[in-house]
Amino acid sequence: MLTYVYLRNEEDGLPTRPSQDYAKDKLAILKGYLGRFTTAMKDKSWRALNYIDLQAGPGKNSFKPSGDILLGSPLLALTTRFAFDNVFLVEMGTSEYDALVSRVEASNLGESVKHYNEDCNVAVDKIVENIKQNDKVYSPGIWPCLNLAFLDPEGLEVEWQTVEKLASLQRMDLIINFSTNGITRNAGQLVGHEEDTVIDRFFGTREWRSIYEETRRKGGSVVRRELIDFYLGRLKGMGYVKTKREEKPFKNQRNVQVYTMIFASKHDLGIQFWNGAVQEVNQPRLF
Numbered sequence: 001m002l003t004y005v006y007l008r009n010e011e012d013g014l015p016t017r018p019s020q021d022y023a024k025d026k027l028a029i030l031k032g033y034l035g036r037f038t039t040a041m042k043d044k045s046w047r048a049l050n051y052i053d054l055q056a057g058p059g060k061n062s063f064k065p066s067g068d069i070l071l072g073s074p075l076l077a078l079t080t081r082f083a084f085d086n087v088f089l090v091e092m093g094t095s096e097y098d099a100l101v102s103r104v105e106a107s108n109l110g111e112s113v114k115h116y117n118e119d120c121n122v123a124v125d126k127i128v129e130n131i132k133q134n135d136k137v138y139s140p141g142i143w144p145c146l147n148l149a150f151l152d153p154e155g156l157e158v159e160w161q162t163v164e165k166l167a168s169l170q171r172m173d174l175i176i177n178f179s180t181n182g183i184t185r186n187a188g189q190l191v192g193h194e195e196d197t198v199i200d201r202f203f204g205t206r207e208w209r210s211i212y213e214e215t216r217r218k219g220g221s222v223v224r225r226e227l228i229d230f231y232l233g234r235l236k237g238m239g240y241v242k243t244k245r246e247e248k249p250f251k252n253q254r255n256v257q258v259y260t261m262i263f264a265s266k267h268d269l270g271i272q273f274w275n276g277a278v279q280e281v282n283q284p285r286l287f
């Protein structure tokens with residue numbers, strides 16, 4: 001099989017991730033952001049442009065009900081016009097990981113890629129250490145690595161500690177798929193637990209519990225809003241003063257909000273790229 005089939009929005013014989021059509025906008029926004037980011041930064045004096053994907057999946061998604069097959073986040077990052085210097089891909093699932101590696105290797109894009117077949121909360125240490133080592137070497141006139149991380153979990157598997165570790169790098173922008181569904185489905189059951197729960201680890205604190213208790217009677221949309229704002233507030237506490245959330249497109253067929261995309265940066269330019277990518281996706285499409 002010709003290698004380029006692995007990089008196109010089409011069937012290539014390897015496993016795909018089943019997905020719903022409403023999730024296409026998530027990938028379209030990511031693609032728009034990646035294009036803007038790599039184009040604007042290509043001639044700048046960054047030591048390296050790094051992309052980190054903590055839940056890479058198999059590399060392609062098959063959407064329902066349309067039947068479309070589209071590149072997933074790791075392959076979007078590997079097919080930008082101006083390339084990232086380093087791409088760090090984490091995927092815990094064995095079959096997804098195998099498909100991902102086959103696609104990446106078959107496409108001759110492998111040289112800049114490091115893969116990790118493990119929990120993202122473990123792999124993050126190796127990735128951050130790798131980038132810190134690179135940042136350590138002094139080169140006059142060269143800025144530190146510029147890093148972009150995409151966090152795209154199925155639920156609440158990305159622990160706050162992991163976000164903190166990423167944020168400890170000198171330049172790190174974050175695109176986070178915040179699973180509102182994962183929280184609202186589990187919060188009622190976990191809010192009274194004595195031991196730390198998955199939601200406590202997700203927020204890195206138990207403070208969400210009192211917010212949930214105070215707002216739960218006001219309905220799901222208020223709970224979601226308050227908890228997203230709480231998370232954004234925690235990001236701001238780490239210096240991410242430029243934050244945005246995109247809630248509108250990510251509802252399932254029953255009109256239930258499934259997730260919110262959060263963008264967090266310390267710089268205006270990142271917000272400009274983000275707004276551009278979102279506007280492009282939100283524009284009415286004629287066909």
Ligand SMILES: C[S@@+](CC[C@H](N)C(=O)[O-])C[C@H]1O[C@@H](n2cnc3c(N)ncnc32)[C@H](O)[C@@H]1O
Nearest residue numbers: 055056057072073091092093119120152154157
């Ligand atoms: C929503 S999918 C990712 C889709 C992918 N970003 C894309 O755009 O095509 C989430 C993936 O995370 C993987 N996963 C689940 N828990 C994980 C963990 N703790 N660490 C790393 N990967 C995990 C799942 O196997 C799944 O493939």
